[in-house]
Amino acid sequence: xxxxxxxxxxxxxxxxxxxxxxxxxxxxxxxxxxxxxxxxxxxxxxxxxxxxxxxxxxxxxxxxxxxxxxxxxxxxxxxxxxxxxxxxxxxxxxxxxxxxxxxxxxxxxxxxxxxxxxxxxxxxxxxxxxxxxxxxxxxxxxxxxxxxxxxxxxxxxxx
Amino acid sequence: xxxxxxxxxxxxxxxxxxxxxxxxxxxxxxxxxxxxxxxxxxxxxxxxxxxxxxxxxxxxxxxxxxxxxxxxxxxxxxxxxxxxxxxxxxxxxxxxxxxxxxxxxxxxxxxxxxxxxxxxxxxxxxxxxxxxxxxxxxxxxxxxxxxxxxxxxx
Numbered sequence: 371x372x373x374x375x376x377x378x379x380x381x382x383x384x385x386x387x388x389x390x391x392x393x394x395x396x397x398x399x400x401x402x403x404x405x406x407x408x409x410x411x412x413x414x415x416x417x418x419x420x421x422x423x424x425x426x427x428x429x430x431x432x433x434x435x436x437x438x439x440x441x442x443x444x445x446x447x448x449x450x451x452x453x454x455x456x457x458x459x460x461x462x463x464x465x466x467x468x469x470x471x472x473x474x475x476x477x478x479x480x481x482x483x484x485x486x487x488x489x490x491x492x493x494x495x496x497x498x499x500x501x502x503x504x505x506x507x508x509x510x511x512x513x514x515x516x517x518x519x520x521x522x523x524x525x526x527x528x529x
Numbered sequence: 530x531x532x533x534x535x536x537x538x539x540x541x542x543x544x545x546x547x548x549x550x551x552x553x554x555x556x557x558x559x560x561x562x563x564x565x566x567x568x569x570x571x572x573x574x575x576x577x578x579x580x581x582x583x584x585x586x587x588x589x590x591x592x593x594x595x596x597x598x599x600x601x602x603x604x605x606x607x608x609x610x611x612x613x614x615x616x617x618x619x620x621x622x623x624x625x626x627x628x629x630x631x632x633x634x635x636x637x638x639x640x641x642x643x644x645x646x647x648x649x650x651x652x653x654x655x656x657x658x659x660x661x662x663x664x665x666x667x668x669x670x671x672x673x674x675x676x677x678x679x680x681x682x683x
Binding site for chain 1: 541618
């Protein structure tokens with residue numbers, strides 16, 4: 371169900387506020403893909419050369435793990451208060467395509483150093499040219515993928 | 530300790546925001562990305578709301594000597610818009626447009642343990658780890674042969 375404009379704005383404000391807290395209090399970027407990267411990072415893997423110490427080196431990576439745990443806790447709250455919010459929707463996408471999508475998101479967010487929260491909210495919010503360029507790129511490619519997969523490929527049976 | 534506690538609470542608020550805004554439903558995301566079809570502008574409003582709040586905080590942070598509970602800001606200093614950034618973003622964006630899932634909403638939805646979402650998250654985590662290892666190998670190789678790196682750069 372599409373959100374009302376008020377819900378979209380209000381929900382967005384909550385997202386921005388959460389990311390803002392991470393910046394103002396912890397001095398970190400609230401990038402979920404970066405946090406997942408820290409979680410699965412091989413031991414001894416250095417931060418990107420030239421970058422300041424990341425969340426993986428501060429207090430042993432406890433903060434990314436804590437944020438991710440918070441996401442899960444929030445999800446559980448939704449599960450008990452309003453389960454349809456986190457319920458899976460069958461968009462007609464075959465399971466192998468979900469594997470592909472997950473792989474593309476996993477690879478792309480690590481190579482591109484960010485996702486919708488890291489680049490789209492934090493980076494753009496900071497006015498970073500890097501993040502603005504990245505966001506424009508992933509938005510455009512998202513539109514292309516949706517057109518190809520959902521408009522053309524999945525809808526072909528309906529014609 | 531404070532940092533982790535704050536991060537935990539922030540994660541909960543983030544998840545609440547994702548749910549309120551409708552971003553935990555891939556159909557709303559795909560509706561936004563369906564620019565050639567029945568376009569749903571909701572995600573644009575979500576971004577407006579998020580950016581309005583975050584940009585304010587970022588402006589404060591720009592003038593602040595340090596964050597409230599940490600020694601320094603750990604924000605990216607690089608401004609390079611290179612092939613890696615754009616290529617990575619393109620790949621991520623394509624995957625996003627296929628399933629309507631990006632990392633945050635996928636993790637939040639995964640608590641419902643539906644096979645579809647768990648499949649996506651598992652694949653995303655495996656790919657994330659594999660990419661990290663690949664990047665680590667490349668970094669180690671680069672450090673072992675600085676001569677090659679200098680030659681390649683010219």
